Amino acid sequence: MAKKSKALPRVLVVDDEVDLAELLELTLLKMGLDVEKAHGVIAAKALIDSQHFDLCLSDMRMPDGEGLDLVRHIQAKGLDLPIAVITAYGSTENAVAALKAGAFDYLAKPVALEQLRALVKSALKIDATPAVKAARRDRPLLGDSVALQQVLVLIEKLARNQAPVYVTGESGSGKERAARAIHASSNRAEKPFVAVNCGAIPENLMESEFFGYRKGAFTGAMDDREGFFQAANGGTLFLDEVADLPLAMQVKLLRAIQERKVRQVGGVNEVDVDVRIISATHQNLARCVESGKFRQDLYYRLNVIELKMPALREMGDDVLTIAQFLVEDIAARQGMPVMKFTAAAKKALCRYDFPGNVRELENILERAVALADGTEIDSDDLQLQQSQCDKAEAVAANLGDTYPLQDYLDRVEKAAIVAALDKTGFNRTQAAKLLGVTFRSLRYRLERLGIVEG
Template sequence: MMTNCPVPSALVVDDEPNIVELLKITLQGMGLQVSGAGSLAEAHARLSHDLPSLVLSDLRLPDGSGIDLVRYLHNAHPHIPVAVITAYSSADGAVEAMQAGAFDYMSKPIELARLRQLVAQALKLNHPQGMEQDATNRLIGQSLVMQQLRADIRKLARSNAPVHITGESGTGKELAARAIHDSSLRQDKPFVAVNCGAIPEGLIESELFGAEKGAYSGATQSRQGLFQAANGGTLFLDEIAELPMLMQVKLLRAIQERVIRPLGGAREISLDLRFISATHRDLGAMVEAGSFRQDLLYRLNVVQLHMPPLRQRLEDVPQLVEAILQRINGQADQSPTILAEDVLEKLQQYDFPGNVRELENLLERSLVFPDKNILENGNHVAPNRNVDRSFSSVAPKTESGVACTLDSAEADLLRSVLAEVSGDPVAAATRLGICPQSFALRLTRAVTGRGR
């Protein structure tokens, strides 16, 4: 016996009858029941009798703003996705609507392919299986700030709004970006991470937007840029503060108009992307200094997500240590390594200026140099030997204790790897998984004893 599934419905709110009719025809062709409203008052009247599966609303209505309708639905019926329709040049309205809780926006003139895509995504939000993936469990910790962070990510996963992630180096900004993507409707589409500071300035346009054959000297064939590689999914722009001013202008256009033009190309390519950016720098201060565009910051910072430093959630250290050691031992096919309770207590007294990344490095170096650090391979730690020697004088925010242990271990590791590759710093950096500039800086610090 077959059961009848409820037919999805849509409410279209616009004071232009032609727009309402166009949207009705398109949505009915997708199997939706569609009703229209020409004003806020009429929209509220319809909503009082029947709740639709989704709402499409113009921003400018005769008796108010569509943003008021977005706010009402976001507060009273948060399960109903709302998309707003804006004038082609109305960037401010789109940003304000998404900050108020809109799922997405469309610009006039309406592109039917884009409309169908948006509606399909919105309907998935109401489908029982639409949001079954929750990737926030990879963000380890049960502190209140981490519980709130995971809750915020789950909310962000229901939207296409651009997200700007702030926080100190080593707090896990890319991990949060991946969690947003993997918890969202785009989870089966590409996630492309771009370190804006790692691309040479002369190549950044072709790397991001692609290039046609002959666009520049040496361009013997057309090449796809990272924007196209991520199309349909999420583009994560890490270290966004490092973008040169000219590229900031082009990025602004790509985000606002959702199109790109490859270097040397004659046609524009439409995009369906979720933009997530991140930096450890103060973009507001950069705007005031004239090194970052205010309009770009406005477009990127629709929703802000802040990654807390490890010193604000030290109660998570034991759980982080356990997860990191499991990963390291699993990769090295080693027997389990467990920290003694007194070592964990001393770790929780340290302020970790390098955050989770510093904790990871400390544990990895401890396994590389078991005779100099706090760990031994096996099922326990010998507290009377390595523990006391490495952690006898832990003092937050000083050069003693863990900080000195880190510096000493890092210096030994750098010299060891450099010797293994016959003194080639580039090869050493590659083996360690860091850039050559970072390796050179760390090596200088190890030799001179300065830099912390």
């Protein structure tokens, strides 16, 4: 019996301009794809409801509706159908709205056929290798708490489109791990994931590091070299601590993201790049915009969809799951048996507030494994300082109920603030984060309560 041939991937092209629809159809047919056309939103919805498609390309504005209507229709039905929208030149607002609604990507008119081909190839890479599928199953983010499960659900959604993602969260909360999870679950998983710490690059080297350089462009440029954008081509570029970028570099980064092209230092021609941008910072980027430290246009380009990583203290008993995983990892690296936690150690871990989050937990466990006797880690091995919450509770319990209410509250508040300042070496910015208040609010409380250093 003859072997049945595999069906060609099917693409739905939606555009009320017949000439453009035919141009797109011809390009896609030459790529070996099966193409269906619809000249309006209503006709497109009928086809989507009755037939299977692997990709949809839709114009943004049509007489009977918008491309956004199709995006929402596909999302509402829960279809595994990537959709890209075609927007008018310079219509950034429409593109961002489409990405937020769940579109895979967008193209600007006039449509550049090379960009179209790159988008289609990226969208149709549905079948991953066994290694990639295994990596998708082995999530780098552990835990069953509501806070983490919400993050994992959003990561799955983000992996299905190309929208820029802005990851927020405290230092050590796993922002890079979240970015890697998005990449590993996306159709870019077989391409590079390039992580860049923007705060670690000297300002005079930034342009050459990001965009590469040509031989002879400057003293020491002995050979041509690719930059981060070229290295991540087809994959994901993760910009950590993006708030540390100087303003001059922000302008160049914005242009590279908008145009999807880079020019090497010392080069003449621009090179097309296809990267997904994920950025992160522990700073409040909106406040950086307000203070003039960060460009507003770049902020809106990066912050299309925000993913907030929960602090470890917000994840309940997940700390024990993560701690057990880390201890097993330490044991595997050091070639030693896996240690267990005593009941006292587990209680201590659950009560501690972890201002440094998972990174601090890992450091604590590295030390505990080295200090522990036998096969168990006890609370003394962890060497955890009493949390500011415990200190405040202890002080409050000793205050009694003989004071006027305001005095009583002031004393409790002062005790908590002093404990936080002690823990952070009187670093008011870190203390404010620890207490969950703004820096301005903490400064007001310090003045009101008469708290001074030393």
